[in-house]
Structures are given as structure tokens and as C-alpha cells.
Amino acid sequence: MSELTNIISVTLREKRDVALAVTCGFSAGLAGVALLASSGYLISQAALSAQMVTLVVLGACLKLFGLAAAISRYGERLFSHRATFTMLSHLRSSFFDKLAPLAPRVFQQYRSGDLLSRIVGDVESLQNFLLRVLYPPVVLLLVFTSTIFFTSFFSLSIALVLLAGMLLTVFIIPGFAAWRKKKSGSAVRESRAMLSSEAAEFLYGFRDLKIYRQAEAKERRLGRFAEAYEEENRKEALRNTRNQSVNSLAAMLTVLAVLALGAYFVTTGELEGLYLAMLVMISLALFENIAPMAVFPSHSEESRKAAVRLESITSAPVPDTGTGTLQPGQHELAADHLSYTYPEEERPALKEVSLRIAPGTKTAIVGPSGSGKSTLLYALLGILPPDSGAVTIDGRPLGSIDSESLWRRMNVVLQDNHFFYGTIRSNLLIADGEATDAELEEALGRVRLGAFPLSHSVEEKGGNLSGGEKQRLAIARAWLRGGSLWLLDEPVSSVDAATARAIYAELFQKWTDDTFVIISHDLSGLEGMDQIIVMDGGRVVETGSYAELMHAKGYFYGLKEIEKSVFA
Ligand SMILES: Nc1ncnc2c1ncn2[C@@H]1O[C@H](COP(=O)(O)OP(=O)(O)OP(=O)(O)O)[C@@H](O)[C@H]1O
Numbered sequence: 001m002s003e004l005t006n007i008i009s010v011t012l013r014e015k016r017d018v019a020l021a022v023t024c025g026f027s028a029g030l031a032g033v034a035l036l037a038s039s040g041y042l043i044s045q046a047a048l049s050a051q052m053v054t055l056v057v058l059g060a061c062l063k064l065f066g067l068a069a070a071i072s073r074y075g076e077r078l079f080s081h082r083a084t085f086t087m088l089s090h091l092r093s094s095f096f097d098k099l100a101p102l103a104p105r106v107f108q109q110y111r112s113g114d115l116l117s118r119i120v121g122d123v124e125s126l127q128n129f130l131l132r133v134l135y136p137p138v139v140l141l142l143v144f145t146s147t148i149f150f151t152s153f154f155s156l157s158i159a160l161v162l163l164a165g166m167l168l169t170v171f172i173i174p175g176f177a178a179w180r181k182k183k184s185g186s187a188v189r190e191s192r193a194m195l196s197s198e199a200a201e202f203l204y205g206f207r208d209l210k211i212y213r214q215a216e217a218k219e220r221r222l223g224r225f226a227e228a229y230e231e232e233n234r235k236e237a238l239r240n241t242r243n244q245s246v247n248s249l250a251a252m253l254t255v256l257a258v259l260a261l262g263a264y265f266v267t268t269g270e271l272e273g274l275y276l277a278m279l280v281m282i283s284l285a286l287f288e289n290i291a292p293m294a295v296f297p298s299h300s301e302e303s304r305k306a307a308v309r310l311e312s313i314t315s316a317p318v319p320d321t322g323t324g325t326l327q328p329g330q331h332e333l334a335a336d337h338l339s340y341t342y343p344e345e346e347r348p349a350l351k352e353v354s355l356r357i358a359p360g361t362k363t364a365i366v367g368p369s370g371s372g373k374s375t376l377l378y379a380l381l382g383i384l385p386p387d388s389g390a391v392t393i394d395g396r397p398l399g400s401i402d403s404e405s406l407w408r409r410m411n412v413v414l415q416d417n418h419f420f421y422g423t424i425r426s427n428l429l430i431a432d433g434e435a436t437d438a439e440l441e442e443a444l445g446r447v448r449l450g451a452f453p454l455s456h457s458v459e460e461k462g463g464n465l466s467g468g469e470k471q472r473l474a475i476a477r478a479w480l481r482g483g484s485l486w487l488l489d490e491p492v493s494s495v496d497a498a499t500a501r502a503i504y505a506e507l508f509q510k511w512t513d514d515t516f517v518i519i520s521h522d523l524s525g526l527e528g529m530d531q532i533i534v535m536d537g538g539r540v541v542e543t544g545s546y547a548e549l550m551h552a553k554g555y556f557y558g559l560k561e562i563e564k565s566v567f568a
Pocket of ligand 1: 342343345367368370371373374376
């Protein structure tokens with residue numbers, strides 16, 4: 001139950017609706033019992049005494065109870081569903097609040113389909129928590145105890161039979177079924193997550209699967225996951241039906257026991273015959289209410305699992321986020337003995353990296369593929385908290401600054417930029433929602449994308465743009481951002497050399513005072529950089545200006561020589 005503590009506290013935030021739902025559920029259950037009780041009594045009265053006044057009063061009671069039952073049931077549905085939907089919206093927002101500081105690390109730990117299945121499916125399945133787990137036993141307990149109390153005035157033995165029936169159908173049978181379900185470990189959620197992960201991979205990788213002729217095999221695999229999911233659902237439905245049958249059987253046996261015992265007491269004179277039909281009708285009406293308990297075991301276990309799966313994502317320690325702000329202007333960025341190893345990896349991606357990027361300078365970070373350049377950039381951005389060492393900005397630890405404030409000063413282009421389904425305009429406006437069309441067009445022109453109208457449609461992930469166009473659109477987005485610290489990871493690697501040079505020229509001419517950190521494979525055109533940091537195997541192996549590095553004839557010089565011989 002401890003896994004559900006958070007869900008219970010979120011649910012109980014809607015105290016008023018939950019209390020109203022329970023009250024209405026209670027009065028609907030009671031009115032239903034009273035309706036059948038008075039009809040049973042009416043039948044007996046009609047058969048045994050047939051006094052006109054009594055019959056008229058009972059007839060009126062029937063109408064009254066019928067109306068009360070219908071209104072209360074409506075109120076119960078209204079308030080319980082309203083509480084559920086509000087609870088779901090609280091749950092989603094509190095989940096996203098917890099998830100946001102964990103990104104992007106969380107994306108490395110979970111497959112996207114699995115994450116989606118948790119965010120959508122597990123949150124969605126918790127809608128049953130209030131409706132089918134928390135609230136039915138409470139309402140049933142209230143209806144049963146009140147009715148048993150009423151029955152005890154006519155026959156204590158019959159009241160005890162009803163009590164035994166209640167214990168059996170509300171607690172013992174559903175509790176046992178829930179315990180068995182927990183032990184057997186049904187896997188509906190897990191199989192849904194697997195199916196979702198496989199489907200996401202199939203869709204994302206469809207083109208490559210086709211090229212490598214693996215689409216059919218992957219499709220068959222997807223089919224197997226779909227079948228497994230279906231099978232789990234089928235088993236679940238079977239279990240629910242079985243629970244329902246066992247519970248209904250116990251209820252019917254209780255009603256029969258009430259009838260038999262009542263009839264016996266009538267013969268012994270312990271019970272007036274006038275009340276027999278009423279007591280039987282009461283027990284029938286009472287046990288009609290237990291239907292929701294058939295699905296209690298599956299929903300209680302599924303809610304518990306959903307809560308555990310959600311909790312497993314958000315229980316990771318949240319990196320400290322500072323509250324400090326960063327004022328506009330130029331900033332000095334520095335790293336001091338940074339080391340970082342990706343989760344589940346043995347080899348460190350960064351080893352004791354130290355560097356200093358002076359305000360208003362241009363720095364290039366170069367090195368062979370896999371040498372740790374992008375990882376260093378993530379650390380400088382504060383996305384990856386280093387295992388040891390520190391990143392500082394103007395001498396202040398990055399962690400002490402509010403990330404929103406930090407990123408407002410940064411214009412970032414990563415290797416893998418996301419483009420949203422929409423238009424060029426909507427994709428540019430995420431950088432500056434206030435920008436006018438003229439400003440957007442200017443940014444497009446600077447990155448040599450002037451031929452694209454702002455209304456040009458952009459498919460999901462920029463599917464209808466070339467690699468170079470996507471990179472240029474990302475630079476245009478950074479252009480509009482208005483920060484003074486540019487962090488660019490291979491921003492023009494897919495752009496032809498002439499256009500790439502023209503874009504760099506635009507950037508350096510327009511933003512002369514800004515600080516640039518550019519990761520590049522391309523060793524040409526670095527003469528104008530103030531500093532070149534050379535990385536290899538996660539370490540900084542050389543630092544200096546172009547002239548200094550060429551003069552030192554070290555690692556960088558070696559790379560230039562290789563480049564020369566390759567293109568010679
Ligand atoms: N998400 C990740 N999980 C585990 N290991 C990773 C992850 N991302 C990168 N690595 C590893 O960390 C090392 C450094 O990677 P990084 O992307 O920083 O190199 P890079 O110099 O930017 O490479 P490239 O020039 O090819 O982009 C590599 O060995 C890589 O395999």
C-alpha cells in the first residue's frame with residue numbers, strides 16, 4: 001500500500017468531491033435497499049393484511065425511494081468522475097514536475113515507447129484507483145453496516161448471516177483474489193510497455209529496417225508482442241469473470257441462507273411472517289451492490305503496479321537546481337577537473353577535463369569521433385551533472401544558477417535538434433515567441449534559408465527537410481534566441497563548405513562581442529579562433545591558438561597532417 005501513498009494523497013486533494021461521491025454512493029445503496037425492502041413489505045401487506053392506507057403509504061415510499069436512488073446514483077457518478085479527472089490532472093502535472101528536472105538522463109535510461117506507455121498508460125490506469133479500488137469498499141461498508149443494523153431489529157441471526165455474507169463478499173473473496181493476483185504477477189502493464197517500445201522502434205527505424213530487409217522479421221516480432229499483450233488481457237478478463245462468479249455465488253448462498261433461516265423462524269414464531277419477504281428482498285438488494293468488488297483485485301494490483309512504475313522513474317535523485325540568476329552580458333565559462341561516465345558504461349567519457357572560455361572569445365573543440373566533445377558540451381550546459389569536478393560560470397557553480405536563467409543566456413545548437421510538426425514559423429517561434437515575421441525572415445536569410453516561406457510546412461522531426469536545412473534552421477532558431485553564449489555542436493557538418501563559411505561569417509560579424517564554443521570535425525578555417533581545445537579519449541590533450549598548436553607540432557599538428565595527406 002505504501003506505493004499508493006502518493007496517489008492517495010493526490011486523490012484526497014479533492015476531499016469535497018470524494019466526500020460527496022461517498023455520501024451519494026451511500027444514499028444510493030441505502031435507497032436501493034429501502035426500495036426493495038418496501039416492495040417486499042408491500043407484497044406481504046397486500047397478501048396478509050391489505051389495509052388501504054398502508055398500501056398507499058408503501059406505494060408512495062416506493063416512488064420516493066426509487067427517485068432517491070436514481071438521483072443519488074447520478075450524484076455519485078458525477079462527483080466520483082469529477083474527482084477522478086481532477087486527480088488525473090493533478091497526477092499528470094505532479095509527474096511532469098518531477099520528470100522535468102530528471103531529463104534528459106531519464107531518456108537514456110528508458111526506451112521511448114516504454115516511457116510513453118508509463119506516462120500515458122500508467123497514469124490513465126490510475127483513473128480506476130478511486131472509482132474501483134479506494135471508494136467501493138468504503139461505500140459498501142457503510143451500506144452494509146447500516147442495513148445489518150436495521151435488520152438486527154427484526155432478527156439478530158439474519159443480521160449475523162448478512163454480516164458473514166458481507167465479510168465474505170466485500171473483504172475475504174476480493175482480498176484473497178487480490179493476494180493471488182499479486183503473487184501470480186499478471187503482466188498486462190509490462191506487456192503493454194514492451195509492445196509500445198517495439199512499436200516505437202518499428203516506426204522510428206522503418207526506413208533502415210526496409211533497407212536492411214529486416215522489416216518483416218521486426219513486424220513478426222511486433223506481432224508476437226501484440227499477441228502476448230492480447231493474451232495477458234484475455235487472462236485478465238477471465239480472472240475478473242471468475243472473481244465475479246465466485247462472489248456472486250457467495251452472495252446468492254447468503255440470500256438463500258436468509259430465506260431458509262427466515263422461513264424457519266416464521267415457523268418457530270421467532271419472526272413475523274409479514275417481514276420475511278422484506279428481509280429476503282433486503283439481502284437481494286444489498287448483494288446487488290457488490291458487483292464492483294469483482295474487478296477490485298485486478299484494479300488494486302494494476303494501480304499498485306502503475307504507481308510503482310511511475311515512482312521508479314521519478315524517485316531518482318533530482319539534481320540540485322539553484323535559484324541564482326544570470327544577468328545579460330558576457331560570461332566566462334570554466335570547467336575544473338570534470339569527469340563523467342555514462343550510466344551502465346565502464347569507460348569514462350570525460351576524464352579530468354579543465355578549460356577556460358574567456359568572455360567574448362571564440363573557442364573550437366576538436367578531436368576524433370567519440371573523444372567526448374558532445375559530452376563536454378552537455379556538461380557545460382548543465383544537462384549532465386559530472387561525477388566529479390565542476391563547471392562554473394563567472395566563477396559561480398553552474399548548479400547554483402536556475403537552469404531557466406542559464407539557458408536564456410545561451411544559444412544552443414546540438415547535433416540532434418528536434419523539429420516539431422508545424423511550419424518554419426512555428427519552429428522558429430519556440431526561440432522567441434515575440435519575434436516578428438521580419439525578424440524570422442532575417443534569421444532565415446542569415447543562414448541561407450531565405451528561399452523558404454515562413455508558412456512552409458515542417459513534418460514531424462523535420463522529415464521533409466534535408467540534413468543541412470535542418471542544421472541551418474537550428475542555427476536560425478539560435479540566432480533568434482538573443483543569448484550571448486553560443487554553444488554549437490557540429491552545427492554545419494551537413495552543409496556545403498561555402499555555405500558553412502558564409503554562415504560562420506554572418507554569425508561572427510553580427511555578434512562580435514558574443515562568446516562562441518564550436519565543436520567541429522572540420523579542422524579547416526580554425527585560424528580565426530582565439531582558442532582551440534583538442535580532445536582525445538575523454539581528455540583535453542592540447543589547448544592553444546591555431547598558430548601555437550601548429551608551432552608546437554603536437555597532436556593538432558598531426559591531425560592537420562593526416563587531413564592534408566587524405567585530401568592530397
Ligand atoms: N548516451 C550515452 N550513453 C552511453 N555512452 C555514451 C552516450 N553518449 C555518448 N557515449 C559515449 O561517450 C563517449 C563520448 O561520446 P561523445 O558523443 O561525447 O563523443 P564526440 O567526441 O562528441 O563524438 P562525435 O564527434 O562522433 O560526435 C563515446 O565513447 C560514446 O560511445
